Amino acid sequence: MEEGRSQGHVQQTIVSMLKIKNECIRVFLAEALCTFSMMVFGLGSVAQVVTGNGAFGEYLSINIGFALGVGMGVHIGGKVSGAHMNAAVSFTMCVFGRLCWKMLPLYVFAQFMGSFFAAGTVFFIYYDAIHHYCGGNFTVSGPKATAGIFATYPAPYLSIYAGFFDQVLGTAMLLLCLMALADQRNKPVVPGGEPVGVGLLVLLIGISLGSNSGYAINPTRDLAPRTFTLIAGWGIEVFRAGNGWWWVPVVAPLFGGVIGAFIYTAFIELHHPDGGSTEMLPINYPECVPLEKYKKGSTDKSV
Secondary structure (H helix, E strand, O other), rough: OOOHHHHHHHHHHHHHHHOOOOOOHHHHHHHHHHHHHHHHHHHHHHHHHHOOOOOOHHHHHHHHHHHHHHHHHHHHHHHOOOOOOOOHHHHOOOHHOOOHHHHHHHHHHHHHHHHHHHHHHHHHHOHHHHHHHHHOOOOOHHHOOOHHHHHOOOOOOOOOHHHHHHHHHHHHHHHHHHHHHHHHOOOOOOOHHHHHHHHHHHHHHHHHEEEEEEEOOOHHHHHHHHHHHHHHHHHOOOHHHHHHHHHHHHHHHHHHHHHHHHHHHHHOHOOOOOOOOOOOOOOOOOOOOOOHHHOOOOOOOOO
């Protein structure tokens, strides 16, 4: 018994030594991991459809893959980082005072790294399939194009201006509905049901607003894999294609997120009857569980 007690004490000591106590590091790791998971499932579903010539899925399966990936991401990081997995969400939280501005670079970098390594993972897993599909000729456009597995590109008919509005609208609907799902004085998602609610929201956007340009609605989701394809063999064309399309899914979602959150606030949130809670995002909601610690005027501390 004494020996077992001693071993248990040693194990607890080792665990205590390995445990990360710095809140910023914990947030970074959680945000990177949940973004990585979301992107592996999402990009993997695209790779299956493209390289399988439709034998292993179609457009709907891509939407389902990303939606379920987002849901799993919320499960993974929701209680630690809030599982934004989207720079437009993080930026909007800063604009509305729910995330301290100094935390924004941390979130964006974590999301970028998670997406970048997810692209690398999918490329490695599907390398033989991609090589077989395109004959080793990695192209951005044409009948055997494969760059679209990783980043979004506009449909041939889509202009830059229409594409910009497409991304603004998609991200606006994302943030508008996220605000509604979190609003405890309206009709919020049931406690514990956040992953399902957010996943269904992403699925809804994909099946209704996805055909023009792949509904990136997320700067880090698009830029990080695009950067990977630049390095992995597709070349500089990934930034030239679509009349220099690459900047649209980076910039437009930032505007769209703020617009969507503002519309919900102006039309719904500000007009709730007095007497209830004024918190728009509950403290147990994955989008901002730890973010309450980083509101303007608060100080960071290790736990």
